[in-house]
Amino acid sequence: MGGGRGAGLLLRAALLLLAVLVAHPAAAGQLDRAGLERHFPPPLVVGEKDDRLPVWPILKQQAGSYEVFAYAFESVDLAPIPGFGGTPPDLLIALAPDGTFRDVTVLSHHEPVFLEGLGPEPLFAFVEQYAGLSARQAIRVGRPNARAAGAAPQTTVDGISMATASTRVINQSILASALAVARAKLGFGAANVGLKVEARPDLYEPLALTDLLARGWVRRLTVTNADAASAFRGTGVADPSEGPPDAALTDLYVAALDPPAIGRNLLGPTRYDALMHELGPGNHAVMVISAGPEDAPENPVGDRFVLGAVPERLAISQGGLIVNARDMAVERRGAGLAEGLPPGPWTILRIDQAAGFDPSAPWVLTETIVRERGQILSEKIARTFTVETALPADLFTRIRPDDGPSWTDPWRARAPELALIGLMLAVLVPVLSRQRGLVADRRRFALFRLGFLALTLGFVGWFAQAQLSIVTLVGLVRAATVTHDLAFLLYDPPSLVLWAFALVALVAWGRGTFCGWLCPFGALQEFVGLLARPLRIRPVAVPPGLDRALRSLKYVVLAGILGAAAAGSPLADTLSEVEPFKTAITLYFVRAWPFVAYAAGLLVLNLFVFKGFCRYLCPLGAGLALLGRVRILDWIPRRAECGSPCQLCKVRCRYGAIAPSGRVDYAECFQCMECVTIIHDPGQCVPEVVARKRGRRAAPRPVTVG
């Protein structure tokens, strides 16, 4: 393992050198006044920067005074969310005083997919979609063309294929920083901006109206003649009430309908389902039914009630703020309503999600009773009566927009891909561990291997976009040293699953499991390598000294990249281009020609020096090889004869991972199983063949050498 130790020393030296050379940049805004003036040229005026928040007011001169045109800020100052490459993107955001985005511009980003390949244009087009959208709503990244396909244009932006994780991070940066500014500058926050509260559909139990009243889930607001008289006492209003003092002047039943335990029981299943369908997710419905005298002028849902309007005499409020509630003009007819529900007129009020209403927190229904004073110049005097409803919070699920786009979304959306990847791994593990099974069958195992590699290249690589890459390690190093945020990993589930598997396999078997079976570029090289024989290309024999030196090269590359990342240098992104993965797998070779030429060149090299890239250059392979030193199992069986006198496996190993002594260098092993197949094949393993020729039956069993 002399090469390994040398590489370790090299790595440490390179890290040290880079740490000294490269300055450590802090994540902070980059624009000064002049910079902002370039983005907001006259007649707009860049105002004095706020002294509390890194926000610049952008003003507009109007008849000698100024009006606020927008609040401009850099997302990195307020929400430095690490991107796919581990560095937060920086966006210049202009938020209008009413909470709509005036403009979003990319100042800088390190998203690998937009640095090269796709180029930055799709990203620029992506952020342009925000202009005109409101920060009051939670905006989600949909699929490409989601808007054209009918997604809500006020809450959805079109995603970019091949850049799902990056666009989510950008979206989160925009929303989180805008919300921080809106809270401080626009008075957001008193209302629950973008809060999404939905009734849990699973919590249904049959309840009678009496049960609902007893639990306080349906509330009753009764105003008697005496109540009204005492409220208007001293105002000079003549008491018009005729009935007995104890009789109800108005009597209202009040209920939030969203929870099925309330709405379904009150309305019956058919009407409830129809109402919820009409309402749409995130919005709320409150029902008010009158049980009082129907023709009383005080009845808030009586004759003077205007269908489809915001009711004059009823208001819903929460935390002292009135919530906009509008009659849905739902007619009361047909059967199926709850037993005992008063027969009087009703209104079902719709509360839009944007109102920030939270039915899981206490809310108040206010009824206003208006009376007139005076005969000729009459004056209206109003009195209010209230009833509070407090429902158990666990009837609802609450999603706060500042939680950002949920990391569970991509996991749900990519469940089918995850399932197939899981299946592949579930097949691979037993096949590789049962060495006397499929592995021992040379012909069938070769077919299995080709089939599996085809899946790795076509499905894992090109379709699921789960090529593991040094970029992730760069992100990890940046997270450890600069950003302290690992959340970016969660947005790319297939890669995370493969990483987890690769790390476990690393402990058991070494780097070979990933490099030999799950690396899409590795699989591509394997297939290209099949062309060598028909093309009559003979493998080039690399002299052992040169081979050792070249093997160490990949550790130097790794050290350079990780060192740059630890130092916070963008050089890490550039150096990571030594990997052809993005060109060959992520971008299907659709990229600037130097990158395509490089990747193609490596594939041609592969015809002469099998997997030359993997063995000599690949920084990810180097990283895995270093981590693989924790490997527990020496799982490749060896015989006493291996190396002396037999050299068959050494010669047949296309990776040069077997020393002339017969020793296996697991850091270079790709787990192709060639040598394992040989040793279990009595027709191939030379000591067995010799033994059989000599007529001796009992060849010694393969032994494992530590």
Next chain:
Amino acid sequence: MSAPVHFAPGRRRLLVGAAGLAALGGVAAFRAYAASRGLALRTRAGLAFGTTVALTAAGPDPSAIEAALSDGFAAMRAVEDAASLFRSDSALARLNRDGVLEAPDPHLVVLLRFALALAAETGGAFDPTVQPLWPVWAQAAARGERPGAEALRAALARVGWQRVQVGTDRVVLEPGTALTLNALVQGYAADQVMAALRARGIADAFVDTGEFGAAGAHPDGTPWRLGLADPRHPGAVAAVIAPFTGFAATSGDYNMSFSDDRADHHIFDPATGRSPRALSSVTVTAPTGLAADGLSTACMVLGRARGAGLVAARPGCAVRFTGKG
């Protein structure tokens, strides 16, 4: 008495700044003329006290002007930290919350002493303790109503300038008392900004902190002019004060109204808990922004006759009334 206006800054300005008039006349022409006299003119706008502000200064050295404007904004921020109700952590906001403030900000002490002296002089027509009326009116307005007599009585029970004890080491409020200095902070900020500019050697400046101050002249040699807008047609100029030096402040019903007819607005008569109904706006010019600002609010409550008497008693002050109409 002003009260906090929890709205985004915008539509307000009875007074049209000289810089604005200059813009109408053609910035390029002014620049050329100023440059020929060897003077540079710089304006920096921003947000303070919940509204837009703008500082304009002239001088031979552009970088010195920029430095002075930065100092001007710093002076304004210091006043905001002391006495703005737009900042939940200002000294005044903390005093309202806790009822007591140890080692109060010196700006706050100056403002409170001025406010209490003016309250005594006007027999309580000017009163910094009307803050409890604000939520009563704001909540009623949200329901589309006026507050009931009972609610106003309850709030008025907590109003009274004698309920405040001011010392340099501590300020104490009686329980339930809350203060607003919104009627004074912008004028006081104009004083502070002007002092900061002067300390940087700026002789010619025009300051708009929501109230106005001017010193010297425009670099083109003409005096500063202050346009007074028509309170019912905020775009139109009703009158012009020229030459304008010193300070000017306006109180009016247009700034923040609870009713469309502007009968109810953000200035309260501490005697009734309702808005004074006689006047639409009052503009006072004075040697300090603090005096101009305080007097204009007091005049809104006192009305034409008593207001004119209050202002006439002070040297260097003048008042202009606009009735409702």
